Amino acid sequence: xxxxxVFVAAVFIAGCVRPAEERTLxxxxxxxxxxxxxxxxxxGGAAQVRSIGGGSIQMWAQAPVLRARLRSTAxxxxxxxxxxxxxGAELRARDAGGLPLEVTPRAGERATVCRFEVSVxxxxxxxxxLAPPDADVIEGFRFAAMGDIQTALPRVEDVFERINQEPGxxxxxxxxxxxxxxxxxxxxxxxxxxxxxxxxxxxTIGNHELRANLDRWHDLFGRINVHFTFKGSAFSIVxxxxxxxxxxVYDWLDGWLDEAAGSVHVFGTHYPPIDPVGVRQGSFRxxxxxxxxxxxxxxxKVDLTLYGHIHSYYAYSNAGIPAFISGGGGALPEKFDDIGxxxxxxxxxxxxxxxxxxxxxxxxx
Amino acid sequence: xxxxxxxxxxxxxxxxxxVALALMGQLAWAQPGPDRPxxxxxxxxxxxxxxxxxxxxxxxxxxxxxLHGAGHxxxxxxxxxxxxFVVEGVGLxxxxxxxxxxxxxxASRHFSGPPIxxxxxxxxxxxxxxxxxxxxxxxxxxxxEAGGAAPLEVEAGYGYVYDPRFAYRQFAVAEASAWLGxxxxxPSVWVALDDDNQRMRLEGTRRLVGAGSARPTGDVSRVELxxxxxxxxxxxxxxxxxTGEVMLGGRLDMGRVGDSLAGSFTELGLGLGAEVTNYYTPxxxxxLGELLLARFACGVLIGRPDRVHGEASIYYDHRRDxxxxxxxxxxxxxxxFAGFFGADLHLYMGARWGVRALFxxxxxxxxxxxxxxxxxxxxx
Numbered sequence: 001x002x003x004x005x006v007f008v009a010a011v012f013i014a015g016c017v018r019p020a021e022e023r024t025l026x027x028x029x030x031x032x033x034x035x036x037x038x039x040x041x042x043x044g045g046a047a048q049v050r051s052i053g054g055g056s057i058q059m060w061a062q063a064p065v066l067r068a069r070l071r072s073t074a075x076x077x078x079x080x081x082x083x084x085x086x087x088g089a090e091l092r093a094r095d096a097g098g099l100p101l102e103v104t105p106r107a108g109e110r111a112t113v114c115r116f117e118v119s120v121x122x123x124x125x126x127x128x129x130l131a132p133p134d135a136d137v138i139e140g141f142r143f144a145a146m147g148d149i150q151t152a153l154p155r156v157e158d159v160f161e162r163i164n165q166e167p168g169x170x171x172x173x174x175x176x177x178x179x180x181x182x183x184x185x186x187x188x189x190x191x192x193x194x195x196x197x198x199x200x201x202x203x204t205i206g207n208h209e210l211r212a213n214l215d216r217w218h219d220l221f222g223r224i225n226v227h228f229t230f231k232g233s234a235f236s237i238v239x240x241x242x243x244x245x246x247x248x249v250y251d252w253l254d255g256w257l258d259e260a261a262g263s264v265h266v267f268g269t270h271y272p273p274i275d276p277v278g279v280r281q282g283s284f285r286x287x288x289x290x291x292x293x294x295x296x297x298x299x300x301k302v303d304l305t306l307y308g309h310i311h312s313y314y315a316y317s318n319a320g321i322p323a324f325i326s327g328g329g330g331a332l333p334e335k336f337d338d339i340g341x342x343x344x345x346x347x348x349x350x351x352x353x354x355x356x357x358x359x360x361x362x363x364x365x
Numbered sequence: 366x367x368x369x370x371x372x373x374x375x376x377x378x379x380x381x382x383x384v385a386l387a388l389m390g391q392l393a394w395a396q397p398g399p400d401r402p403x404x405x406x407x408x409x410x411x412x413x414x415x416x417x418x419x420x421x422x423x424x425x426x427x428x429x430x431x432l433h434g435a436g437h438x439x440x441x442x443x444x445x446x447x448x449x450f451v452v453e454g455v456g457l458x459x460x461x462x463x464x465x466x467x468x469x470x471x472a473s474r475h476f477s478g479p480p481i482x483x484x485x486x487x488x489x490x491x492x493x494x495x496x497x498x499x500x501x502x503x504x505x506x507x508x509x510e511a512g513g514a515a516p517l518e519v520e521a522g523y524g525y526v527y528d529p530r531f532a533y534r535q536f537a538v539a540e541a542s543a544w545l546g547x548x549x550x551x552p553s554v555w556v557a558l559d560d561d562n563q564r565m566r567l568e569g570t571r572r573l574v575g576a577g578s579a580r581p582t583g584d585v586s587r588v589e590l591x592x593x594x595x596x597x598x599x600x601x602x603x604x605x606x607x608t609g610e611v612m613l614g615g616r617l618d619m620g621r622v623g624d625s626l627a628g629s630f631t632e633l634g635l636g637l638g639a640e641v642t643n644y645y646t647p648x649x650x651x652x653l654g655e656l657l658l659a660r661f662a663c664g665v666l667i668g669r670p671d672r673v674h675g676e677a678s679i680y681y682d683h684r685r686d687x688x689x690x691x692x693x694x695x696x697x698x699x700x701x702f703a704g705f706f707g708a709d710l711h712l713y714m715g716a717r718w719g720v721r722a723l724f725x726x727x728x729x730x731x732x733x734x735x736x737x738x739x740x741x742x743x744x745x
Contacts, residue, residue, distance in 0.1 A: 004646045017729060018529050019696040102640050195497035210698040242693050243701030244728060271701060278655030279637070285701050286690025286728040287601070287606070289530050289658075295603040298649035311471060311601075318640075333730035334471040 020246040023214060023224060030222040033057075035050045037073035040187035042066060044331045045277045047082065050224025060221055061085050064171060064204055065131040075122040079106075084200040084221075085114035086132040086171070097190060105282070107279030111198050138232035139350030142168045142252035144360075145200075145326055147270065147308025150208055152330020153186060156193050157361050159329065159341060164198045166345055166360065171199050173235060173346075176206030177331065182213045187220060195224035202226060204237040206270035206308060225249050232261035232350030238272040243285040245293065257300030265302045266347045272307040272325055274318060282310045294319035303354045304346070312337045313359060324357060419503035425495075433494040436502035437625065443502060445623030449494045456490030459483045482635055484660055484685050489661030492681070493631045494661045501625035505665075511585045512670035512713060513576065514549075516737035518542045520721055522735025524555055526688045528728065532601070533560035536734055547572040547579070555688075561600045564688070568593040575616070584691070585666065586620035587629050603645040608686060612636025614656050632662040640686060659683035659704075667712065673721065675712035682707065682725075690728030713737065 031042030036053020046063035056079035057070075064086045064166045072078060072223040084344035085220030091114070093101040106115035120126050144163050149156050163169060179186040182224075194201050209217055209278065217224065224239040236256050239251050245253075257265070273290035284290040297305065305323045312334035314325040328342035343361040359360075377384035413745040418440060425436025433453035468655040470476050472667035509577030540553035546718030549570040556563050568591060577588025595608040614634025620627035636658035643651045664678025683704035686692045705727025713719035726729075 016693045016695050019693045019700065023697065023719075052612075162506065169505065171731055199644040205700045207701065210696070224505065227683075241698070242696070243691070244693070245530075248513070250530065274642075274652065274654055277474045277477060278482065278640075279657035280474070280687060281657065282472065283685075283701070285685060285703075286528075286530075287599070287642075287654075287686040287690070288641070289528075289690065291604045291606060291644075292530065292599065292602045292650075294642075295599075295644050295649070296547065297604055298644050312474070317650075318652060319644045319646070332468075332471055335473050336470065336475055337473070 013042050016242075019242040020077070021101075021248070022242070023218075024248045026218055027223045027225050030218065031068070038078065039071045040068050042068040045223045045225065046226075046228060048218070048220065050083075050137060050219070057077060057082070059083070061130075062222050062226050063199060064200065064202075064230045065135050065228065066129070068130075070076045070120060070126040070128055071124070072120045072122060072126075075120065076118045077104075077122050077245070079109075080116045080128070082114045082130060083354045084112055084202075085130065086115040086135075086200060086286075087111035089114045089130050089132045089199065090128045091116040092130075093119070093120070093191075094127045095121060096127075101126060112195075112200050119259060135230065138350050140347060140352065140355065141170050141231055141233075142166075142345055142347050143171050143173055144169050144172045144343050144345055145175070145268070145306050146323070146329050147206065148327035148331040149329035150175040150177050150180040150331035151223070153179060153189055154192060156330060157196050160193065160196045160341060162360060162362050163343060164196075166346060169199055169345065170230070171304065172197065172201045172343075173237065173266070173268055174203030174205075175237070175268050175306055175326070175330070176200055176204045176239075176241070177308055178203060178206075180208055180211075180331075182209055182211040182216070184213055184216060187213065187216045191220065200234075202228075202237065202266070204239050204270060205241050207241050207243070210241045219259070225252060225254070225344045232267065233264040233348045235266045235268075235270045236260075240269040240284070242284070244289055245269070248295070250293075252298065257296065259303070261301065264350055265300065266304045266306065266346070266348065266354055267297055267302045268306040270307065271309050272318075272323070276314050276316050276325075277311065294321070297321055304357075306344070310334065313339045313342060313356075321353065322357070326359075328362075329337035375617045376576075380707040383719065388501040389641055404447075405430060422499070422557060424503050425499045429491055429498055430495065432512070433491075433498050437623070440502050440625075442623060442625055445625055448500075448622050449498050451492050451505070452494040452497075456487045456492075456494060459487030461487070481657060485681075486635065486661070488683065489633055489659075491661050493661060497619055497622070497626055498627065500619075500629050500663075500665070501623065505627070505629060506620075506623075506625040509626040510674070511576075511578070511676070512674045514542070514544060516544050516741035518737060518739045520722065521731055522737040524715050525730075525732045527730040528688070530689075531560070531729075533557040533562045537558050538735060540563075540735070547577050547687065562598065564595065565631050566593060566595040566730065567594045576653070577690050582618070584620060586616055586618040586621065588613070588615045589635075591634075600645070604642055605641045605645075606640055606686070608638055608640040608656075609639030610636055610656070610658060612660075614660070630667045630676075630678075630679070631665065632660070632664070634658070634660045638684075638686075656684060656686055664709075673712065677708070679708045680706070685727075687725075687727075687731075688729055689725040689731045692727045707731075713739070718741070 005103045009053045033049035033052045047059040048213035050058045058081045091103050092137045093103050102119040104117040205290045227236045273284045307325045308326050308327045311327040311331050326344045330341050421436040421440035421744040429435035435451035437445035461607045463480035465467050466480035482687040520540040522538040524538040535558040536555045542551040551568040553566045570591040573588045574580045575582050590614045612634050616632045619629040623699045640654050660682045662678045662680035666676050668674035689705040691704050707725035721735040723733040
């Protein structure tokens with residue numbers, strides 16, 4: 001009997017009912033920074049502040065459109081660099097009274113690096129808006145979706161080059177598992193590879209990012225639960241790295257669903273709530289939680305759900321919502337599925353709803 | 366390209382083959398040997414007296430964690446040691462074969478059921494052989510005797526479910542179990558007291574081998590075929606799930622493996638289920654899914670039927686569709702594949718009254734404490 005009690009105690013201590021709590025809380029700190037006489041707060045944590053001070057701020061965007069509040073102790077120019085920005089994005093700056101401030105665009109190293117110089121007054125709030133010129137035009141557009149690069153990271157340029165060739169793609173929506181083991185050298189390589197893309201890459205994490213150095217993700221890319229609206233369509237990408245969502249994410253999602261009511265809404269996460277091959281269970285760790293999430297998405301009139309984790313391609317329906325699993329980034333592939341490396345190209349239109357979802361196969365396997 | 370969520374024939378066949386092999390192995394192994402009369406294994410007439418010896422216990426841990434049976438080997442019980450080592454090898458072999466198949470096919474949609482069943486069963490055999498070694502050298506082989514099940518048993522109890530993703534915590538629990546010959550019918554219901562949530566289950570079990578069946582074993586060994594229907598309502602969240610399932614399971618009286626293991630048992634079960642999730646949102650419709658059922662357990666008999674008696678077990682259940690869900694080993698990776706762990710205790714104070722305590726840890730923590738009432742004397 002003693003052994004039984006020891007076992008029960010061990011299981012209770014080891015078992016974790018809320019494994020993502022800590023990292024979800026870290027999302028709340030993203031986009032807030034101060035140093036060297038500067039302070040900035042990015043709305044919704046939509047960008048990670050990589051460095052601040054010395055008259056400059058460097059950020060990584062996790063959304064196509066950013067709004068931030070900047071404050072400086074001294075009057076003068078502040079250099080702002082945003083990586084992973086929308087190509088051609090423009091920065092507008094206003095003072096607390098709404099008067100425009102002088103913004104000088106600078107050349108970025110590539111299409112997804114946006115550089116500006118802003119003349120800011122001392123000790124006054126400045127509102128910054130970064131967006132491509134057509135961000136407010138409500139119209140249809142295309143984006144790419146993919147997941148599960150992992151061990152194929154050294155050769156992912158094949159996929160990225162193919163995405164660059166695809167006309168009209170505005171950004172990549174990623175369902176996580178960008179690295180295999182979370183090693184620091186993998187993150188270094190990932191940053192190098194992402195620089196090959198002509199469009200930004202917005203992503204959550206998968207289970208593989210949890211293997212090590214998750215702080216590195218936060219330092220480089222910021223939030224793991226992301227929501228944004230672009231050209232009238234809403235996008236939510238949330239962390240299911242532990243095959244479950246944290247309760248706090250359900251609260252956020254509730255608000256995002258309300259906010260997106262009446263809009264096209266695309267939802268993505270790493271684990272499919274329910275694996276179409278039920279006996280395999282490459283899905284949420286609780287089927288009841290999966291049903292809860294899907295019922296919530298159906299009630300919120302979500303138009304499309306995108307998942308990764310399973311290294312293949314599946315098209316099906318969950319709770320009446322079209323669902324796609326696209327884990328074709330190059331990780332150990334599911335065999336006998338005749339798919340290989342691939343990504344999705346998806347058309348959304350705020351007036352017409354979800355458009356075509358195409359599969360683009362990438363040669364070279 | 367779509368993959369309709371239907372129960373696949375290859376999965377069913379594969380799982381059933383594994384169950385058959387595992388149970389055949391258990392039963393073949395379980396034939397009473399000439400040197401170990403059944404009464405001795407039951408612990409009644411042939412009472413076994415054993416002492417805890419530190420060296421064998423230590424050996425059962427190191428190197429016993431890797432070499433199962435090391436504890437018995439050091440204790441001088443070489444036959445038992447060899448059997449446990451063989452079981453460990455079989456378990457590791459099954460897990461390796463299943464794992465290799467999964468790796469080679471990339472968890473293919475066409476072949477994933479049987480290898481996962483192999484992995485779970487193999488891990489089960491691995492775990493059970495180690496626990497048996499530890500039990501045997503740590504004072505096992507006690508003289509407990511199984512009490513027969515009553516024709517009718519009723520449980521009234523309290524359930525607690527801690528899942529931070531759901532509002533419910535407190536449940537009223539009612540369960541019953543009635544034996545009709547070698548068939549057991551067991552309805553149960555969990556009703557939330559602080560939320561709108563109800564889970565109803567009807568389970569029917571046919572005992573194919575063992576006490577009360579046409580093929581009694583003379584001990585607690587048995588083979589059973591179980592079918593069940595479960596309906597679980599979550600009106601507040603807008604869905605309800607109905608599940609149908611069938612499972613073939615067996616229990617082996619470990620006294621058949623060696624006197625040192627008398628009073629303990631192991632269980633293994635495999636099956637398949639199908640579930641329909643109905644969403645209340647207009648247009649959301651329903652989803653049909655399948656589930657692999659796999660469970661293994663180790664337990665001990667407690668006391669004697671004329672005194673305080675019962676049984677306690679610890680188990681692993683691979684299913685993810687209960688309140689409990691699957692376990693997360695921590696904040697790191699590893700979630701999503703495993704099911705949950707649990708411990709179950711049935712304790713009877715004489716012929717009529719008893720208590721039941723259950724704990725499970727998965728995505729949620731589940732506990733159940735119930736009062737048991739038995740009617741009609743003793744049958745299977």
